[in-house]
Amino acid sequence: MGSLRALLGVTWRRPSARIGWLLLGAVLAAALVLPPILPDPAAQPDILSQANLPPGLGHPFGTDMLSRDVLSRVAWGARVSLSVAALAVVLSVTIGAAVGLVAGYAGGRTDAVLMRLVDAALAVPRLFILLLLLAVWERIPLAALIVILGTTGWFATSRLVRGEVLRLRGEDFVRGAEALGAGRRRVMFRHLLPNTLGPLLVAATLGVGEVILLEAGLSFLGLGIQPPTPSWGGMILDAKPVLVTAPWSSVFPGLAILVTVLAVNLVGDALSDALDPRSA
């Protein structure tokens, strides 16, 4: 799709966005390449002599209080946190796009009912809904966490898509498609949806940052990703007792969160600027 490629091109030309892309690329590369060549993130070579080692040659990011390699755990945590965020966002964007499409195109009562439900859902803080849902499990399975994060994140997206659909519905090409005998599904998926991809992409990108933060927060509270699966939020939780004496075991996962979310948001902002016709 030409317009999408042009969009990505615009963001690459922007210095702040380029930094975002590079950081994001670095995080992704680290998540892909590092885990297999690093020590087992669960291995506890010697809790007595190898715990809380400061960063050094053997352990670039040091070791934690259980003598596990922090770099390895950060790298594995990247895999976990990024895939949880990506899958949750794919889920929420899909639901949001579907609801927005239906509401915007069907209009009338369908639209009113769907949007009032969304309004109600948006009136409750997301963290509150999450805590409520997570309270059901003592140890939540990863898949359930993804589903819960995904199904609580689509409300704003559906409103965004609905707005775009309302705008597009008045355009002649949509009327034209109807005049040509295109059915509802065809109009929605071929004419409306592709034209909302830009804003959807922005929402998805920014959504990834949001979900990474949420998941880290939940894991820090012990409600998110469960040990022994490494996660950035969980690592900070584990490192709490040695926060002052061995800060590396909490600082490095914290930095990983910071860098990743910053990268994603830089890219997302650049995409949304590139889509705004007023900022040429």
Added chain:
Amino acid sequence: MTPVLEVADLRITFPDSDGRRFAPVDGVSFSLTRGETLALVGESGCGKSLTSLSLLRLVPPPGRIEPQSRIRLGGVDVLALEGEALRQIRGRRIGMIFQDPMTSLNPVFRAGDQIAEAVRAHFPVSRREAAERALVLLKEVGIPDPASRARAYPHQLSGGMRQRVMIAIALAAEPDILVADEPTTALDVTVQAQILEVLDRLQDTRGMAVLLITHDLGIVAGRADRVAVMYAGQIVEEAPTGELFASPSHPYTQGLFASVPRLDGPVRRLTPIAGSVPPPGAWPAGCRFRPRCPVADPRSLEPPPVLPVGPDHRMRCWLAEKRAER
């Protein structure tokens, strides 16, 4: 000749903010025979575009076609169709082109793909055959180098090119009737002429009937077989084009001609029609042109009937009765 399209007593209503329904199209009747061009002329807001949308049942909600209306397409009662049967006539029996070529094409798909899509919507052909058919259509609407234009996105094409692509899309399903809603309004004058020429040629080669919707009397002359003039939701005068231009009879039609400069004939001041078209819902009782009419008389307080003023020439004005008496 039997008409391919017959519209009788078409009435389209919308609710106002209080929920009362008003009728932007009120009692419109006309017919179209094979190969014929009927021009529907009127100012913006007179209901001409709404009339054209109703032919395919595309009146946007909460608008509604009232039950007394009749739209017959060949032997088919369009207003009785539902679902798939309705979809089958859209594009296939009646093709439509819209005013603004800038917004009439889907910006994210290549021109050729959009034409091919229209082909595949109505004929069981493979993607490849549809793509080839698209190239033929592009050639037919006068696009040079169709192969490369087919790969272009709409924003890479000029307004005239886009309108040609639009025409190609409308022709893809080989409709019997083409509805052209202000097809050249958004285009440069030189491009206008080219587009109209393409339409003329296609009509000749395919024997399509054309419903040409316009506010421009200039493009009607020499192109339409008949003209129907609309004012405030009604057809006020209908006649063969030559007859209408030679002797416009309804005061509104006369006003239209007096407000357009002419190249032939003596130089004269243009006389605009006083006032403006009242919005739908605020139309006066009786003759709707009465407040702006230079020859309105007490009888205009009653709604005038449609009366003949000559062979194939009718108008909705009490003057017709006076003339008939003479």
